[in-house]
Each structure stands twice: as C-alpha cells, then as structure tokens.
Amino acid sequence: MPELPEVETIVRGLGACLPGRRITRAVFRQPRVLLTPAPQMSRALAGATVTAVERFGKHIVLRMTGRSGPFCFLAHLGMTGQLVCEARSRRPRPHTHAWLELADHGEVLRYTDIRQFGRLEIAPGLPPRLARLGPDPLAIDEEEFARLLRARSARVKALLLDQHFLRGLGNIYADEALFRAGVRPAAPGSRISRPRVSALWHSIRSVLQEAIAHGGSSVSDYVNAGGRAGAFQNLHRVYGRAGQACLSCGARLRRALVAGRGTTFCPRCQRR
DNA sequence: ATCTATTCCTGGCTGC
DNA sequence: TGCAGCCAGGAATAGA
Numbered sequence: 391m392p393e394l395p396e397v398e399t400i401v402r403g404l405g406a407c408l409p410g411r412r413i414t415r416a417v418f419r420q421p422r423v424l425l426t427p428a429p430q431m432s433r434a435l436a437g438a439t440v441t442a443v444e445r446f447g448k449h450i451v452l453r454m455t456g457r458s459g460p461f462c463f464l465a466h467l468g469m470t471g472q473l474v475c476e477a478r479s480r481r482p483r484p485h486t487h488a489w490l491e492l493a494d495h496g497e498v499l500r501y502t503d504i505r506q507f508g509r510l511e512i513a514p515g516l517p518p519r520l521a522r523l524g525p526d527p528l529a530i531d532e533e534e535f536a537r538l539l540r541a542r543s544a545r546v547k548a549l550l551l552d553q554h555f556l557r558g559l560g561n562i563y564a565d566e567a568l569f570r571a572g573v574r575p576a577a578p579g580s581r582i583s584r585p586r587v588s589a590l591w592h593s594i595r596s597v598l599q600e601a602i603a604h605g606g607s608s609v610s611d612y613v614n615a616g617g618r619a620g621a622f623q624n625l626h627r628v629y630g631r632a633g634q635a636c637l638s639c640g641a642r643l644r645r646a647l648v649a650g651r652g653t654t655f656c657p658r659c660q661r662r
Numbered sequence: 663a664t665c666t667a668t669t670c671c672t673g674g675c676t677g678c
Numbered sequence: 679t680g681c682a683g684c685c686a687g688g689a690a691t692a693g694a
Contacts, residue, residue, distance in 0.1 A: 466689090467688095470671090505670085508688095542663090652685095652687080
C-alpha cells in the first residue's frame with residue numbers, strides 16, 4: 391500500500407520525466423475513482439502542460455498550466471493504485487481506469503487500481519481538504535511532535551494513522567516506527583515518556599528515509615513511476631512478521647487489532 | 663475527543 | 679478442481 395515513501399518514490403520518478411511535457415488527451419473510464427466528473431477532467435487536462443510534481447502526504451500533485459491558467463491534478467492511490475509512465479505501445483494492465491497521453495516520446499501516464507480505493511481529481515489549487523491535514527512527518531521538528539503527542543489521549547498507533555495528526559504514515563511505517571522506538575501501539579499519546587517520544591520521532595524519520603532510499607515497500611501492488619517494485623519490504627522488522635521471532639530479542643511477535651487495524655509488535659521490546 | 667462499526671473493492675488464501 | 683467465505687486495509691462517515 392502506498393504510504394509516504396512509496397508516494398515520494400513515485401513523485402521523484404514522475405518529477406524526472408513529466409515537467410515541461412504537454413498532455414494531448416486525457417481519458418477517464420471508471421467514475422468510482424473520480425472526485426471530479428470525467429468530462430471536466432478531460433477538458434481541463436487536454437492541451438495542458440505539467441509544470442511540477444509534488445507530494446502532499448500520500449497525495450501526488452501534478453502542477454499544471456492550462457488554457458485558463460494554473461491548476462492541480464491530484465492522485466491518491468488508496469490501497470492498490472499505480473501511476474506509471476510507460477510506452478503507449480505497451481499493453482495496459484488490467485484495471486487501468488484512466489490515462490494521460492503525452493505529446494512526445496510516445497508515452498502515456500496510466501492509472502491502474504484493482505480495488506478502486508484511490509481517487510483522482512483536479513482543483514484550482516491544493517484542495518482545502520488537504521490543507522486541514524497534519525504536518526509532514528519528515529518536516530515536523532521534535533519539539534512540535536512532542537507537543538502534539540502530549541495533547542492527545544488516543545492510542546499512539548491510532549494517532550500515527552490519523553492523517554489529520556501527521557500526513558503520510560500508514561500501517562506499515564506506523565508499526566515499523568513504533569517497534570524501532572520500543573513503544574507499545576496501544577499506549578495513549580499523552581502517557582509516553584519524553585525519552586520514548588524522542589525515540590519515536592527519530593524512528594519515524596529514519597524508517598521513512600531508509601524506505602525512500604530503498605524505493606519503498608512492495609507488499610501487494612505498489613510499483614514506482616517506471617512500473618518497478620521497491621525493496622524495503624525485505625527490511626521490515628515487524629510488519630507482516632506476526633508469529634515469527636523478534637529480530638532484536640527473539641520473542642514471538644504478536645498481532646492485535648489497534649484502532650481497527652492489524653498491528654504487529656514485539657511484546658518484550660515494546661513495553662507499556 | 664475518541665471510540666467502534668460500516669462502506670467501498672478485488673485477489674488471494676483457507677477449508678471443505 | 680471448484681467454490682464459498684473470509685481477510686487485507688485508507689479514508690470517509692454514522693452513531694455511541
């Protein structure tokens with residue numbers, strides 16, 4: 391599932407090939423994944439040029455310039471979404487719901503999404519909905535993180551998954567960061583000691599940066615902008631390892647439901 | 663404020 | 679081999 395490192399990897403890939411290129415035609419086939427009606431999307435995108443590619447939390451933002459000025463094309467990949475730039479001659483994968491045809495090099499940007507949890511939209515700028523999300527986990531400083539956490543009584547795992555608390559973490563990196571910091575997922579945010587909060591802040595940063603360096607985690611469907619899998623799934627210490635031995639202490643990793651999400655943790659390394 | 667349950671959706675897995 | 683049933687989960691939403 392695409393979380394911050396996967397989205398960052400895609401954005402870097404698209405950022406290397408899209409800016410300056412013009413879209414000749416935009417096709418939207420599956421209304422379910424659209425937040426903006428298809429005809430409006432197609433009309434705005436046809437003839438528009440990509441000026442920049444950015445990440446906002448788990449959202450991919452293509453800054454565009456069209457006939458009537460600048461606007462944004464946004465993609466959230468949900469669970470199984472893929473945004474791949476490839477040769478137009480290449481056969482589209484099944485569940486390809488939309489595509490943007492590029493002016494030169496015979497390439498096309500295709501949106502594929504098996505479960506259709508992803509969403510595509512256009513907007514004049516960054517939608518207000520996104521402006522209300524929490525800070526980026528790689529941008530927030532330690533003091534601010536400690537302040538936000540201290541003010542909340544909800545379980546820390548629930549907070550890490552809440553995009554209004556921090557934007558970009560998902561189930562994989564929440565579990566991995568909590569394990570690295572030695573923090574129990576069910577611990578209330580306000581009850582975590584200051585040293586543990588500090589460890590958690592460092593863990594979030596380090597796990598995200600390492601994951602980006604490895605091109606993200608390919609657990610089910612994630613691929614980068616070139617259609618290739620990431621490698622960080624091989625370095626997961628807890629996610630997907632329930633029942634196996636903890637790599638630090640050898641204890642059997644436990645699986646529990648926290649905040650309605652499957653959660654894997656080490657009962658010995660993650661106290662309290 | 664925060665919780666749980668529900669909805670969306672399909673592929674992959676289990677068990678019969 | 680086939681099929682029913684369940685599970686995974688990001689985010690929005692309803693109701694407690």
